[in-house]
Amino acid sequence: MSTIGDRIRSLHEELHEGVHLCAVSKFHPAEAVREAYDAGQRIFGESRVQELEAKIPELPSDILWHFIGHLQTNKVKKLISLRPAMIESVDSWRLLAAIDKEAEATGFVARVLLEVHVAEEETKTGFSHEEVLEYFGRQGFNDLKATHICGIMGMATNTDDEARIRSDFHRIADTFLAIRTLCGDSLIGFDTLSMGMSGDWRLAVDEGSNLVRIGSAIFGLRNY
Numbered sequence: 001m002s003t004i005g006d007r008i009r010s011l012h013e014e015l016h017e018g019v020h021l022c023a024v025s026k027f028h029p030a031e032a033v034r035e036a037y038d039a040g041q042r043i044f045g046e047s048r049v050q051e052l053e054a055k056i057p058e059l060p061s062d063i064l065w066h067f068i069g070h071l072q073t074n075k076v077k078k079l080i081s082l083r084p085a086m087i088e089s090v091d092s093w094r095l096l097a098a099i100d101k102e103a104e105a106t107g108f109v110a111r112v113l114l115e116v117h118v119a120e121e122e123t124k125t126g127f128s129h130e131e132v133l134e135y136f137g138r139q140g141f142n143d144l145k146a147t148h149i150c151g152i153m154g155m156a157t158n159t160d161d162e163a164r165i166r167s168d169f170h171r172i173a174d175t176f177l178a179i180r181t182l183c184g185d186s187l188i189g190f191d192t193l194s195m196g197m198s199g200d201w202r203l204a205v206d207e208g209s210n211l212v213r214i215g216s217a218i219f220g221l222r223n224y
């Protein structure tokens with residue numbers, strides 16, 4: 001049986017230079033995070049504000065916490081007070097504005113990714129390709145006071161169809177590259193493309209991901 005540490009070390013070996021690993025520790029205890037930390041892992045992903053708040057004081061302060069879950073506007077204040085390294089799951093302009101307002105008020109620069117959806121399912125959260133292109137086309141980010149948009153986060157359709165997963169990642173990468181082309185030098189530090197989870201991260205990296213979010217393949221199955 002491999003341990004959490006073994007799995008972290010083998011992922012670090014397999015991920016090539018420039019592709020970062022976010023170890024998704026949601027629903028797993030602080031001790032599991034500690035094992036991964038001791039194997040050299042520093043970026044961890046959490047999807048609930050309360051759980052993140054509980055874990056932070058139990059763990060080393062040099063951990064870079066990424067928030068990856070759906071964020072309700074009424075939790076923004078608390079999340080910003082926890083000083084996350086990245087909020088990967090900004091899925092509405094209203095949420096972006098709330099983050100920016102709170103970050104400015106508390107003297108913090110929020111680093112965020114915009115979540116885009118490609119899957120046709122109605123329930124998918126996030127922005128469409130057209131919506132984000134329109135925003136960057138008019139340089140909407142110039143209105144932000146204390147928020148830095150560092151890139152895009154996306155998920156492929158939940159399916160066994162590998163061709164479909166690959167084409168979803170391809171489309172998300174397309175959105176990312178289209179924004180960079182559109183904005184050119186007016187957009188600084190827009191360099192993160194977060195795609196890929198336990199079951200599909202190799203395909204995501206093939207399609208250009210430079211941040212993979214891996215949970216169950218490191219920590220095992222979650223008990224919700």
Ligand SMILES: *Cc1c(COP(=O)(O)O)cnc(C)c1O
Pocket residue numbers: 024026047068069196197198199213214215216217
């Ligand atoms: C839970 C979660 C992951 C990790 O999923 P695994 O399949 O366990 O690797 C990645 N990204 C997001 C947004 C998640 O909510």
